[in-house]
Every structure is written in C-alpha cells, then in structure tokens.
Amino acid sequence: MTTADAGDPGTGSDVARLLADLRRALGQRHLSRVAALEDRSHRLLATMGLAAVVLAALFVAVSSRVLCSLRTIEASEERARRRLAQDEERFEQLARLSGDWLWEIDLRGRYTYISGAVEPYSGLAPAACLGRPLAGFLPADARGRWEAALQGLSCEPTAVLEFEAWCRRVDGKDACVRLTARALPGPVPGDAPVGYRGICQDVTDRARDRMLRQPESGRRTSTSARRSGANDGAGRRAASAAKSSFLAR
Numbered sequence: 479m480t481t482a483d484a485g486d487p488g489t490g491s492d493v494a495r496l497l498a499d500l501r502r503a504l505g506q507r508h509l510s511r512v513a514a515l516e517d518r519s520h521r522l523l524a525t526m527g528l529a530a531v532v533l534a535a536l537f538v539a540v541s542s543r544v545l546c547s548l549r550t551i552e553a554s555e556e557r558a559r560r561r562l563a564q565d566e567e568r569f570e571q572l573a574r575l576s577g578d579w580l581w582e583i584d585l586r587g588r589y590t591y592i593s594g595a596v597e598p599y600s601g602l603a604p605a606a607c608l609g610r611p612l613a614g615f616l617p618a619d620a621r622g623r624w625e626a627a628l629q630g631l632s633c634e635p636t637a638v639l640e641f642e643a644w645c646r647r648v649d650g651k652d653a654c655v656r657l658t659a660r661a662l663p664g665p666v667p668g669d670a671p672v673g674y675r676g677i678c679q680d681v682t683d684r685a686r687d688r689m690l691r692q693p694e695s696g697r698r699t700s701t702s703a704r705r706s707g708a709n710d711g712a713g714r715r716a717a718s719a720a721k722s723s724f725l726a727r
Contacts, residue, residue: 578679579604582662583612585673587625596678599655601648612657612678616645624657633663633671642681654685 579594588611592604599615600607613621620643631639639659647653659676663669 578677580677581612582675583673585671587611587613587628590673594678598647598649599645599653599678616643616655620645628659628674631659631661631671631674633661633669637661639676642685644685652682653680654682655679656681 579592579596581589581593581596582591584590588609589607592607594604596602596604596607600610602610613624616624624641624643627639627641631637637660639657641657641659642654643657644652644654656679657676658679659674661671662673662675664672
C-alpha cells in the first residue's frame with residue numbers, strides 16, 4: 479500500500495460502514511435470539527399455566543370425590559352403629575324377657591360383656607358383673623366341671639358346649655341353668671381361643687319334667703345328685719360359699 483492509499487478518506491469510510499453493518503447484523507441476530515427466547519418463555523409459561531389449571535381442576539375433582547366417599551363411609555358407619563345399638567337393645571330386651579343372659583368371657587372366665595337377667599343368680603346388675611367370674615354363682619363341684627369342659631372347647635365353627643348345673647338363686651330357690659358356649663377364635667386361624675361367648679338359660683321346669691319322666695330308680699338317682707349339688711346342707715354351703723366368693727371379688 480502506498481502513502482496515497484493510506485491517506486484515502488474513502489477507505490476509512492468503507493471500514494466504518496463495514497463495522498456499522500457488522501454491528502447491525504450482530505445486533506439483529508442478538509435481537510432475534512432474544513425474541514426467540516422470549517417466545518419460548520412465553521410458550522413455556524402458557525404451557526405451565528395450562529398444566530396448573532388442569533392440575534387444579536383434577537385436584538378439585540379428586541377432592542370432591544374423596545369428600546363424597548368419606549361422607550358416604552361416615553354415613554354407612556353411622557347407620558351400622560345405629561343398627562348395632564338397636565340389635566344390642568333388642569337382644570337385651572329379649573334376653574331379659576326370657577329370663578336368659580348373654581355373655582362373653584376372657585380366658586380366665588371373667589365377664590367382658592354381659593346383658594340380660596343375671597341379677598337373680600348373681601345378686602348383681604349386669605354392669606357390676608364385668609370383670610367377675612361367670613361361674614361364680616355355681617356350686618364348687620359344678621364350677622370345676624364347667625371350667626374343665628370349657629378348656630376342651632375348640633374354635634371349630636360346629637363346636638358348641640352345652641352344660642347344665644343346679645344352683646341356688648339369690649331368692650333361695652333352686653334353679654337348673656344351661657350354659658351354651660362357643661369359643662372365640664383369634665386373628666390367626668388355628669390359634670387357641672381368645673375367649674368364649676354364649677348364653678345362660680334357666681331350664682328348671684324342663685329339668686324337673688325330665689326327672690318326672692324318668693323311671694323311679696333313675697329319678698331317685700337324679701334327685702339324689704341334684705340334692706347333693708344344691709339341696710342338702712353341703713350343697714347349700716357350697717352354693718353359698720361360691721356366691722359369697724363371687725360377690726367378694
């Protein structure tokens with residue numbers, strides 16, 4: 479390059495124009511990239527907004543369904559509780575009218591539930607019997623036989639224990655009671671029972687009718703056996719002791 483060329487003003491202006499054009503091109507490119515980024519951001523925000531609306535709608539719908547289901551479950555449970563209370567009241571009334579009482583006992587033979595006419599035999603209201611032994615009103619020999627028979631009762635659905643014994647009521651009268659029991663199975667099939675459930679019925683009239691229909695020799699034996707458990711002095715003392723022990727516990 480000659481000295482004349484270096485001092486040519488046209489060359490400097492060309493360079494300046496090139497630089498300006500380059501700046502404009504770069505600026506436009508940058509602006510295009512910025513615009514593209516803004517467009518993407520707007521689309522992303524719109525998508526996120528739409529997703530948020532959809533999720534909110536789903537949440538509202540699911541919450542409404544859950545609340546509706548909970549109300550339905552609560553209503554069903556309340557109806558079940560009312561039916562259970564009505565059934566218990568009905569059973570208690572029937573048991574009271576028939577002179578029977580319904581019971582549940584634990585493995586120690588103590589009441590965990592009782593309803594019905596137990597007071598003539600125990601001298602206590604049903605609520606006061608909770609935690610006390612079911613067999614406390616029986617004479618000592620009958621109580622031992624009952625407890626032994628109960629230990630042999632399995633959890634099989636068809637296994638039922640029927641046990642009869644003579645005892646002394648609170649009013650001093652002799653009575654024959656029938657204890658019918660089933661074992662209460664535990665949560666795991668095959669396990670030992672966790673308690674027992676049953677009913678106690680006064681079958682005095684039927685027991686006396688059976689004794690009257692027996693032959694004379696059998697009637698003497700049955701009468702003698704009954705008296706040995708409740709009528710003679712030893713039986714009365716045993717019944718009284720059993721009753722006193724029951725009331726004292």
